Amino acid sequence: xxxxxxxxxxxxxxxxxxxxxxxxxxxTRARDLVGPLLIVALxxxxxxxxxxxxxxxxxxxxxxxxxxxxxxxxxxxxxxxDRPDDLTVWQxxxxxxxxxxxxHADPTLYAKSAAAFDRADxxxxxxxxxxxxxxxxxxxxxxxxxxxxxxxIALGANPIDAxxxxxxxxxxxxxxxxxxxxxxxxxxLDVKPGMAALARASxxxxxxxDFEGALLALxxxxxxxxxxxxxxxxxxxxxxGDVLFNHGRTDDAAAVYEQILDIEPGYADAxxxxxxxxxxxxxxxxxxxxxxxxLTEVNDPHAWxxxxxxxxxxxxxxxHAASVAKVRDLLLAEAANGSSIDLELALFDADHxxxxxxxxxxxxxxxxxxxxxxxxxxxxxWALHRADRSVEAVPYIEEALRLGSVxxxxxxxxxAVFAATGDRxxxxxxxxxxxxxxxxxxxxxxGEALALAADLxxxxxxAWG
Amino acid sequence: LAVGGLAGVLTIGLLAPIGAxxxxxxxxxxxxxxxxxxxxxxxxxPDDPDSVTLVANWIPLEEPAxxxxxxxxxxxxxxxxxxxxxxxxxxxxxxxxxxxxQIRNPDTFLYNTGPVTALxxxxxxxVQTYSITKVIxxxxxPLGENLVVAPxxxxxxxxxxxxxxxxxxxxxxxxxxxxxxAGPRDDPFFVDLGSVFDLAGLRPLNAAHALPLPAEDGVxxxxxxxxxxxxxxxxxxxxxxxxxxxxxxxxxxxSSTYRRQTRVFAGGDGSQxxxxxxxxxxxxxxxxxxxxxxxxxxxxxRFNASRPGDDGQxxxxxxxxxxxxxxxxxxxxxxxxxxxxxxIAAIFLTGIPDLxxxxxxxxxxxxRLNTAIKPTVxxxxxxxxxxxxxxDTDGFPNGRRLVDDVVDIELRALAGATPFTPQFxxxxxxxxxxxVDGNDNPFLTHFPxxxxxxxxxxSE
Numbered sequence: 001x002x003x004x005x006x007x008x009x010x011x012x013x014x015x016x017x018x019x020x021x022x023x024x025x026x027x028t029r030a031r032d033l034v035g036p037l038l039i040v041a042l043x044x045x046x047x048x049x050x051x052x053x054x055x056x057x058x059x060x061x062x063x064x065x066x067x068x069x070x071x072x073x074x075x076x077x078x079x080x081x082d083r084p085d086d087l088t089v090w091q092x093x094x095x096x097x098x099x100x101x102x103x104h105a106d107p108t109l110y111a112k113s114a115a116a117f118d119r120a121d122x123x124x125x126x127x128x129x130x131x132x133x134x135x136x137x138x139x140x141x142x143x144x145x146x147x148x149x150x151x152x153i154a155l156g157a158n159p160i161d162a163x164x165x166x167x168x169x170x171x172x173x174x175x176x177x178x179x180x181x182x183x184x185x186x187x188x189l190d191v192k193p194g195m196a197a198l199a200r201a202s203x204x205x206x207x208x209x210d211f212e213g214a215l216l217a218l219x220x221x222x223x224x225x226x227x228x229x230x231x232x233x234x235x236x237x238x239x240x241g242d243v244l245f246n247h248g249r250t251d252d253a254a255a256v257y258e259q260i261l262d263i264e265p266g267y268a269d270a271x272x273x274x275x276x277x278x279x280x281x282x283x284x285x286x287x288x289x290x291x292x293x294x295l296t297e298v299n300d301p302h303a304w305x306x307x308x309x310x311x312x313x314x315x316x317x318x319x320h321a322a323s324v325a326k327v328r329d330l331l332l333a334e335a336a337n338g339s340s341i342d343l344e345l346a347l348f349d350a351d352h353x354x355x356x357x358x359x360x361x362x363x364x365x366x367x368x369x370x371x372x373x374x375x376x377x378x379x380x381x382w383a384l385h386r387a388d389r390s391v392e393a394v395p396y397i398e399e400a401l402r403l404g405s406v407x408x409x410x411x412x413x414x415x416a417v418f419a420a421t422g423d424r425x426x427x428x429x430x431x432x433x434x435x436x437x438x439x440x441x442x443x444x445x446x447g448e449a450l451a452l453a454a455d456l457x458x459x460x461x462x463a464w465g
Numbered sequence: 466l467a468v469g470g471l472a473g474v475l476t477i478g479l480l481a482p483i484g485a486x487x488x489x490x491x492x493x494x495x496x497x498x499x500x501x502x503x504x505x506x507x508x509x510x511p512d513d514p515d516s517v518t519l520v521a522n523w524i525p526l527e528e529p530a531x532x533x534x535x536x537x538x539x540x541x542x543x544x545x546x547x548x549x550x551x552x553x554x555x556x557x558x559x560x561x562x563x564x565x566x567q568i569r570n571p572d573t574f575l576y577n578t579g580p581v582t583a584l585x586x587x588x589x590x591x592v593q594t595y596s597i598t599k600v601i602x603x604x605x606x607p608l609g610e611n612l613v614v615a616p617x618x619x620x621x622x623x624x625x626x627x628x629x630x631x632x633x634x635x636x637x638x639x640x641x642x643x644x645x646x647a648g649p650r651d652d653p654f655f656v657d658l659g660s661v662f663d664l665a666g667l668r669p670l671n672a673a674h675a676l677p678l679p680a681e682d683g684v685x686x687x688x689x690x691x692x693x694x695x696x697x698x699x700x701x702x703x704x705x706x707x708x709x710x711x712x713x714x715x716x717x718x719x720s721s722t723y724r725r726q727t728r729v730f731a732g733g734d735g736s737q738x739x740x741x742x743x744x745x746x747x748x749x750x751x752x753x754x755x756x757x758x759x760x761x762x763x764x765x766x767r768f769n770a771s772r773p774g775d776d777g778q779x780x781x782x783x784x785x786x787x788x789x790x791x792x793x794x795x796x797x798x799x800x801x802x803x804x805x806x807x808x809i810a811a812i813f814l815t816g817i818p819d820l821x822x823x824x825x826x827x828x829x830x831x832x833r834l835n836t837a838i839k840p841t842v843x844x845x846x847x848x849x850x851x852x853x854x855x856x857d858t859d860g861f862p863n864g865r866r867l868v869d870d871v872v873d874i875e876l877r878a879l880a881g882a883t884p885f886t887p888q889f890x891x892x893x894x895x896x897x898x899x900x901v902d903g904n905d906n907p908f909l910t911h912f913p914x915x916x917x918x919x920x921x922x923x924s925e
Binding site for chain 2: 128129136157158160161162163166167170182185186189190191192193194195196197198199200201202203204205208210212213216217220221223224225226227228230232235236239262
């Protein structure tokens with residue numbers, strides 16, 4: 001056998017000219033012709049080469065400057081006018097509006113995002129891509145129950161849709177459904193054991209008290225994502241810095257934060273981490289100055305929170321009041337945009353007197369209702385304690401520690417609650433645990449931790465001098 | 466090339482996280498370009514017809530100006546090129562590639578600290594090496610170790626005379642007549658993405674589209690982008706393992722890509738090796754555009770995890786391919802053959818009778834190459850881009866050569882413009898095409914044939 005008798009026989013080797021198309025036919029609106037199934041096929045056809053890392057649309061969307069995002073939205077709006085039946089345009093517009101809403105703190109844009117997804121659903125009802133995009137927006141808004149519901153729909157169509165699985169793992173963790181999260185994550189790890197899956201394995205391990213296992217998975221995540229965009233690599237590596245810092249490995253954390261600034265100069269979270277390291281090394285003024293400098297460049301709530309904690313530590317009351325107002329303004333603006341921020345704000349207010357304690361309890365109760373995670377339980381327990389309702393706080397604090405937390409701040413919360421309810425042995429044990437895990441946990445609590453240590457007879461960390 | 470789920474259409478994982486979080490905000494991006502196999506080629510070597518060249522590319526659409534973190538293979542990824550010698554849909558011969566990155570000078574973030582004029586030049590700071598292992602029936606035979614991956618083509622100051630000094634030096638002669646190359650190359654694929662992305666438009670046929678526009682020349686949107694190539698040249702005698710009982714000279718070829726499996730919980734054991742656990746297949750590629758176009762989006766993850774022996778589960782998508790149904794909708798002047806499309810199944814799953822279909826073939830998706838059909842010309846740039854449809858029996862879908870315009874060939878095949886269905890082998894079906902007829906750079910006339918990478922300095 002050397003030849004195919006039928007194929008190519010008699011066909012000229014020279015190719016027919018590329019422009020010699022068939023005669024033009026009467027123009028018909030594609031909308032009248034293209035059924036939903038075919039649109040789905042069309043998408044498959046259209047995206048074949050547009051894979052993630054290199055695709056032009058992704059690249060455009062990945063740029064972080066406000067102008068480029070606004071341009072992306074403008075170009076998608078224009079595309080949606082030209083091609084009102086193009087499913088992918090509406091899907092991308094839904095996501096892009098959500099990005100812009102976040103960037104500009106403009107809640108009306110979330111409505112436009114939802115409207116764009118509605119248009120996508122009108123073209124192809126419940127297309128998996130639309131559903132997953134909606135789920136992602138909900139997760140970013142911390143609406144985890146809704147995000148979870150949407151991933152159920154997407155996974156009904158494709159049980160191993162990696163994007164849906166990632167969002168579902170996050171949602172299950174935040175909803176306190178840790179066994180479900182582990183099962184979902186194992187599915188993801190079995191299909192796509194890449195950066196996103198490994199970073200989440202790290203978090204679940206850490207939540208369950210496995211610090212070394214968490215670090216290992218993070219290293220694997222960083223290697224798997226070694227060629228992701230610098231901002232993405234910086235994000236993964238920053239988590240390792242935080243994990244190291246939260247486990248008292250200040251110098252290792254510092255080295256990691258420095259390394260991030262090589263990858264992504266100016267990266268805010270790494271600079272916040274370095275400020276915390278500076279405090280641990282005794283340079284409080286330098287830490288405050290560096291955060292103040294950072295905040296002239298970005299209006300970042302994380303940086304404001306870190307600054308507020310330091311201002312309590314350094315006794316700078318006036319400046320502290322201004323920082324608290326800033327944090328509250330930023331978080332409440334996010335809430336107005338549709339974000340769920342009760343958990344974060346309750347924890348902050350409990351330590352910074354942002355609101356009277358009963359109002360904080362109310363907010364924390366709401367937060368726990370929608371996010372019954374260990375963090376939700378911790379926030380509610382801590383808010384109750386601050387409102388002099390420590391007895392009621394005990395079951396929530398115990399719930400917060402149920403996975404075997406290695407979070408020093410949560411261990412400190414437990415110590416304070418147990419001390420207030422007369423369980424001094426348990427309190428001393430928890431306080432010692434907190435000091436051992438990370439002497440530099442939330443420094444806003446440093447003063448009261450010192451007093452509690454003296455009261456309980458627990459030695460303070462050497463690092464505190 | 467794998468398009469998992471939403472990849473490419475949406476920006477999943479790129480939404481900025483909310484301002485203040487008490488929880489972990491880890492990257493949600495699931496795409497994995499390092500393990501994303503873009504194209505596989507298999508052809509009888511045009512300048513050495515006693516051997517076959519197998520080419521597989523990973524990492525799509527690399528920007529040449531990617532410094533200082535230039536693209537490279539994954540140290541934590543297993544790359545494989547598989548050969549089925551006896552048509553039973555199981556690999557009989559596999560080439561495994563593992564990579565290792567070394568930083569010579571950890572005190573600098575620079576890729577190179579001076580002009581790099583040799584693979585062992587000390588000014589090359591980041592060096593990637595690899596091993597190649599031949600696996601026959603589970604038996605592992607190391608063919609080469611510490612081979613150097615060709616470095617990035619940075620520009621005329623950093624990597625002067627790139628191909629002479631570096632690219633050609635990264636070709637290694639190995640035992641049993643093998644040659645191998647690994648490194649960045651010009652992506653030899655060519656397609657008008659911009660138009661295809663716009664409601665499957667084909668610029669030359671714009672006037673015939675349901676939403677007509679004036680006809681234009683196609684635009685190659687892959688031009689100027691690089692990719693990472695693994696190429697291995699194998700004597701045909703090795704491919705058939707000297708086994709005279711094997712029925713015919715037809716082989717099946719596909720690539721597979723693996724990452725380590727990880728358990729959610731490590732049992733508190735942080736002392737374990739950084740990389741252990743069994744390999745999980747995350748990408749699979751054989752015939753062009755089957756993974757990308759014929760397999761529906763919702764099935765891609767499943768396909769990427771699958772093996773050819775289990776391809777029965779995907780047969781329906783081949784027998785009634787959605788893109789074929791799309792053609793008459795978007796091009797109202799065109800009618801296509803009705804399902805079941807046994808012609809398409811022959812092209813993608815079994816090979817064509819009396820050409821590249823082996824005896825007793827188990828239907829499965831892979832490139833099928835009749836190694837007994839020798840190249841008609843020794844210069845790959847002189848081959849006919851339409852392959853078999855253009856009269857080259859040594860061309861796609863008998864194997865796949867770099868020159869083969871698989872977009873146009875497959876469009877026409879989907880429209881029935883082949884001798885299988887003569888009544889559809891008429892205009893306009895047999896004129897379908899995206900108007901991009903060739904690669905932006907000429908192919909090399911010698912192994913590895915894939916053109917040198919565009920330099921970062923020259924990148925637009």
